[in-house]
Amino acid sequence: MEAGEDEGFVEKIIEVHGIRKSFKKRKTKEIITAVNDVSFDVHRGEVLGLLGPNGAGKTSTIKMICGLLQADEGSIHINGLDIQKRRLKALKHISAVLEGNRNLYWRLTVRENLEYFAGNRGLSRKEVAAQIEKLLSQFHLKDKENELVNGLSRGMQQKLAIAVALLANTEVILLDEPTLGLDVEISYELREILKTIVKEEKRTIIISSHDMPVVQELCDRTIIINKGTVVVDERVENLLKLFETRAYSIKLGDALSEAQQLKLQRKFPLSTYKVGTHQTTVEVNLEHSEDIYELFDIFKEEGTQVESIDRITIDFEQVFMEIVKGEKNYAMA
Template sequence: MERETIIEVKDIVKSYKKRKSKEIVHAVKGVSFNVYKGEILGLLGPNGAGKTTTIKTICGLLKQNEGSVYINGQNVQDNRLKALRHISAVLEGNRNLYWRHTVQENMEYFAGNRGRGRKDAQEDIGKLLTQFRLLDKKNELVSSLSRGMQQKLAIAVAMLADSEVILLDEPTLGLDVETGYEVRELLKDIVRDQEKTIIISTHDMPVVQDLCERTVIINEGKVIADEKVSRLIDLFETRAYSIKLGEPLSELQQQAVKHTFPIYQIHDDQLDVTLEQEDDIYELMDILKKEKTRIEKIDRTTVDFEQVFMELVREEEPRHAASTSN
């Protein structure tokens, strides 16, 4: 059964000129992906990869040079107000809030921003404060709350709009383990019980592995992966080996490994390597055989999503370097 698309990003390109040097920066270079109704999507990328520019373009905060963004069938550029009714965003975490006002006052203010009267919004405000365990804090100043409570309030504020899509930038940044777990469970409940779609931008890879069914990874302004998280982990696990050697590799062998396998680690008599293709294992055996290096043990390596992310980004860097040098 084909899933229903709620956001469609089509070939967006965004360049800008640096103020001082006047250098042209190509931040996004033809990014395309879909977001499906009812999923939690991880939108990831290293710093400077074009991820933030993509997010701001989706939210209508930046205008792309080329391409288009559709939210629930509405073109963000042509029908900005209609399109943005379907999405709420928390782009700077607790910095979105008014710290000198109370929890209740923040909720009422942002409800008013969405055109809702104070009386009309009270029932929903009460439900959200209860759901996010903030009801007993409603008369406290935001500045007096813990970082975790501020983060929960920022998400509750986004929920007030009752939009189909919620975009969260670093929702667990700076939280302790217990509060981070609580926020993740709240987000799961929101998707399951209220049929919302959530886009998460984060550097916290365990959050992605726990929450996200699928991830889009952007690097050097392009999409380098658009796949289910479980599929990426399985793919890398089938290619990752840990080899216990009878003696350390020679200098010549180390150079051969470095030249042949972009992703590897050598620790004395231990070699960890990720193959680009399964058949590359035979090339590795040839390198070891040339100097009759003994192999004492070979194991497949268990990987987590943080390793997958780092390896995908590393794999892309040599390609980018080669393309820019030509």
């Protein structure tokens, strides 16, 4: 699986093809399929969001890419290397910071951790000296460089873990829930640091996160896994544009009757209905343009007046929730 040589071809650095993974429940011995025929590619230099609700199969997929789990079926290639046949060589091309499993030694200082893990990759202190200084400054860790890791805050530990992953100089970096459990200020700071790294270094980065601003601000493309399968593989900007054209806020002159509310929820299950002091507002996503007529029929049947209709500015969290919880299949228009 060599890289393509045609002009304009975007090289694939990770290829996931038809992977499956099942587990046996301890008590009942029931076989549970966590990942079911998942396929996708990651292109060199892109920032990919790998998302999914809890229990969707996302974590198992991540662990298979990192070599921590072996797929029952299918294949994973990293930089053209089959991870099952040439595991060690394939994994030299990827570094990861996994949730709850930070790549740090707690009894070493910040600087010692950076030097130690660089040495594990065969790099001398002299070779990485300038890069360590840059990372200490970039992650705002310079004043903590001689402190033991076990004395650092969770946010400082997470920043150091990501710095260690960057220092490995691998082509691919996988960040699993990089802002999980961090306070708002540190989460924002880390997001800004990652934005700078994405802009300056052009590395391939896979981000798994429930922090949707991270996905919206950093990722070029997103893959959403639900119930063990890929349900979306699309550029973030395209998803936002698509859902913006469907999301409307409608102000009404009267309250809706119980019968109207029931019909609204039956036809548009993700709609919301708010009664204010002076007006009623319905927020609804229209999957098809002709759905507007059915919506207005609900208002018309009891003479409910429509005072205004506006498109809603949507964020990626709304997109994600509609895709994983919506009753209708997602499809690009």
